[in-house]
Amino acid sequence: MVKFSEEQLVEFNRLVARYPEGKQKSALLPVLHLAQDSFGGWLSSETMDYVASLLQIKPIEVYEVATFYSMYNLKPVGKYLFEVCQTGPCMVSGCDDIIDYIKSKLNISVGETTPDGLFTLKTVECLGACGYAPMMQLGKYYREHLTKEKVDAIIAECKAQSN
Amino acid sequence: MGVKLLLEKAHIPGIRTYEVYRREGGYRSVEKALQSMTPEAIVEEVKKSGLRGRGGAGFPAGMKWSFIAKPEGVPRHLVCNADESEPGTFKDRYLMEFLPHLLIEGLIVASFALGSNNTYIYIRGEYAWIVDILETAINEAKANGWLGENILNSGFDCNIHVQRGAGAYICGEETALIESLEGKRGNPRIKPPFPAIKGLWQRPTVVNNVETLAAVVPIINIGGDEYAKIGVGRSTGTKLISACGNINKPGVYEIDMTVSVEEFIYSDEYCGGIANGKRLKACIPGGSSVPILPANLLLKTAKGETRYMNYESLSDGGFATGSMMGSGGFIILDEDQCIVKNTYTLARFYRHESCGQCSPCREGTGWMEKLLLRLEKGEGKMSDIDLLWDIQRKIEGNTICPLGDAAAWPVAAAIRHFRDEFEWHVTHAQEAQTRNFGLAHYADPIHVPVTA
Numbered sequence: 097m098v099k100f101s102e103e104q105l106v107e108f109n110r111l112v113a114r115y116p117e118g119k120q121k122s123a124l125l126p127v128l129h130l131a132q133d134s135f136g137g138w139l140s141s142e143t144m145d146y147v148a149s150l151l152q153i154k155p156i157e158v159y160e161v162a163t164f165y166s167m168y169n170l171k172p173v174g175k176y177l178f179e180v181c182q183t184g185p186c187m188v189s190g191c192d193d194i195i196d197y198i199k200s201k202l203n204i205s206v207g208e209t210t211p212d213g214l215f216t217l218k219t220v221e222c223l224g225a226c227g228y229a230p231m232m233q234l235g236k237y238y239r240e241h242l243t244k245e246k247v248d249a250i251i252a253e254c255k256a257q258s259n
Numbered sequence: 260m261g262v263k264l265l266l267e268k269a270h271i272p273g274i275r276t277y278e279v280y281r282r283e284g285g286y287r288s289v290e291k292a293l294q295s296m297t298p299e300a301i302v303e304e305v306k307k308s309g310l311r312g313r314g315g316a317g318f319p320a321g322m323k324w325s326f327i328a329k330p331e332g333v334p335r336h337l338v339c340n341a342d343e344s345e346p347g348t349f350k351d352r353y354l355m356e357f358l359p360h361l362l363i364e365g366l367i368v369a370s371f372a373l374g375s376n377n378t379y380i381y382i383r384g385e386y387a388w389i390v391d392i393l394e395t396a397i398n399e400a401k402a403n404g405w406l407g408e409n410i411l412n413s414g415f416d417c418n419i420h421v422q423r424g425a426g427a428y429i430c431g432e433e434t435a436l437i438e439s440l441e442g443k444r445g446n447p448r449i450k451p452p453f454p455a456i457k458g459l460w461q462r463p464t465v466v467n468n469v470e471t472l473a474a475v476v477p478i479i480n481i482g483g484d485e486y487a488k489i490g491v492g493r494s495t496g497t498k499l500i501s502a503c504g505n506i507n508k509p510g511v512y513e514i515d516m517t518v519s520v521e522e523f524i525y526s527d528e529y530c531g532g533i534a535n536g537k538r539l540k541a542c543i544p545g546g547s548s549v550p551i552l553p554a555n556l557l558l559k560t561a562k563g564e565t566r567y568m569n570y571e572s573l574s575d576g577g578f579a580t581g582s583m584m585g586s587g588g589f590i591i592l593d594e595d596q597c598i599v600k601n602t603y604t605l606a607r608f609y610r611h612e613s614c615g616q617c618s619p620c621r622e623g624t625g626w627m628e629k630l631l632l633r634l635e636k637g638e639g640k641m642s643d644i645d646l647l648w649d650i651q652r653k654i655e656g657n658t659i660c661p662l663g664d665a666a667a668w669p670v671a672a673a674i675r676h677f678r679d680e681f682e683w684h685v686t687h688a689q690e691a692q693t694r695n696f697g698l699a700h701y702a703d704p705i706h707v708p709v710t711a
């Protein structure tokens with residue numbers, strides 16, 4: 097069963113307290129981030145129903161939002177999610193080569209996860225790092241000025257971390 | 260070196276912390292505003308400064324503030340738009356990462372002017388680590404008496420909250436942002452009513468860009484009149500430009516708006532010229548939504564005058580031969596770049612980001628993406644180019660929010676100025692798969708007259 101820990105509930109309450117009485121639905125986006133981070137990196141329907149009950153709103157109100165925003169994963173993803181930007185400014189700075197390199201290195205296509213469940217490759221639209229292209233988001237942080245060598249190092253770093 | 264009002268102190272070690280920021284003169288504008296000015300006087304000062312919204316539309320900030328409704332007993336809100344998702348734009352991120360207290364300082368003054376006791380920063384979800392930076396700064400400000408209750412004994416209470424989005428460009432549009440802040444899908448609202456009358460939770464609301472709100476600090480410090488003397492005409496003060504693409508020194512630059520486009524691109528103080536010794540082909544000067552210009556029309560207007568980095572000069576010639584200042588996202592394309600492919604990636608972006616409420620935008624963006632991909636792959640027909648033109652015209656002006664226009668303009672401008680390159684993708688379909696079209700007649704610094 098999905099349930100926030102004591103610590104996560106403290107954070108939940110902090111988030112809800114930012115809005116006026118009766119406007120707790122406003123906390124939905126941040127609470128979904130918290131839920132996704134807490135329950136395996138994606139939002140199952142069980143997780144979404146739980147969030148709905150906590151915020152005292154209808155489950156459909158949560159589904160509507162979870163399906164609208166690209167950062168919520170509605171399917172399980174690998175432990176390390178590579179989100180590589182592919183919009184114009186990154187394209188003119190060579191992101192296609194980096195995407196191809198990651199594909200061949202991990203032997204997966206865009207949208208796929210490696211069989212060991214470690215890596216998922218996703219292409220995303222402009223992340224506001226156009227001057228530091230090519231780039232990707234990995235967890236909370238950006239990895240910028242990507243080269244093939246840097247990609248190798250990142251993959252090695254993730255593998256080492258997961259051991 | 261031009262005047263710097265925002266980034267002047269960005270390179271001081273530790274400026275991100277409260278101690279250093281305060282030691283360097285931070286929070287003086289809050290002292291001045293809360294201890295010696297009325298909210299009305301602050302609005303007047305911002306009006307005098309001529310400050311125009313830095314989020315893209317360039318609407319005068321002081322005027323926007325003066326529109327806020329003040330019904331008895333109804334709370335009002337200031338919302339800071341930190342959604343920054345327009346391709347090519349990464350200036351707000353720079354401000355928030357390096358000078359978080361500058362934004363907080365501006366927010367306190369603006370909140371006082373507008374009477375907002377609970378102010379929200381809506382930040383794009385991907386900037387997750389910046390949320391921590393902002394919350395640290397807010398806590399420091401609060402611990403030092405700049406936020407909370409009865410700030411500086413003025414009787415004014417203010418709290419600032421940071422709300423993370425979750426990946427949706429459309430939430431940068433102010434009414435979509437408000438919907439999102441209410442915990443809903445980011446579907447823009449039909450206006451009127453405008454947010455100044457009915458915004459967040461149906462309360463009077465002002466939405467301003469990060470840079471706009473940071474600029475309030477120097478305006479209060481030096482006065483609106485002094486601020487207005489910087490720059491030229493209705494382009495007052497300084498502007499942050501995020502420069503990217505094929506240049507030697509991508510990054511965020513603060514300019515006073517008297518710099519020429521040529522100087523901005525080629526001088527070492529700014530972009531440092533085109534990378535790898537290549538030549539300039541084209542530029543999107545104000546974020547992906549604004550019209551792309553070929554080199555010849557970028558450096559000089561159609562009348563042959565020098566083009567400058569300001570609102571008026573960048574839009575000189577209208578959409579026929581000019582572009583827009585937009586959000587300040589300055590994207591440079593060198594001679595090796597393919598206009599068709601670049602336009603395709605932008606069309607894909609807008610299809611991905613359309614909220615789907617209006618059929619011209621929802622259907623049109625997808626259709627344009629398909630046609631552009633077909634042309635890019637060498638499978639297009641001549642008639643596809645006219646079809647693209649037709650679709651973009653039918654989107655523009657026929658939608659609830661300006662995302663429709665923003666999707667239409669890049670396609671229109673690419674065809675307007677680079678039609679021969681599109682045609683070449685049809686007539687030389689095979690060749691187009693192995694090499695790029697190159698500069699053709701857009702080369703700098705040759706100036707050719709261009710017909711609309």
Ligand SMILES: Cc1cc2nc3c(=O)[nH]c(=O)nc-3n(C[C@H](O)[C@H](O)[C@H](O)COP(=O)(O)O)c2cc1C
Pocket residue numbers: 311312313314315316317318320340341342343344345428429430431432433434466467468469471472660661662665
């Ligand atoms: C599709 C779309 C996306 C937008 N994205 C942003 C954004 O990321 N940041 C921003 O400040 N303004 C954005 N805007 C403009 C806002 O609607 C609004 O005009 C702006 O936040 C007002 O602030 P300002 O007057 O200080 O510029 C966007 C507008 C549209 C139509």
Ligand code: SF4
Pocket residue numbers: 429446447612613614615616617618620621658659660661662663
């Ligand atoms: S123009 Fe596009 S993004 Fe804007 S409201 Fe209509 S469908 Fe949504």
Ligand code: FES
Pocket residue numbers: 181182183184185186187221222223224225226229231346347348
């Ligand atoms: S285009 Fe890739 S970060 Fe902006």
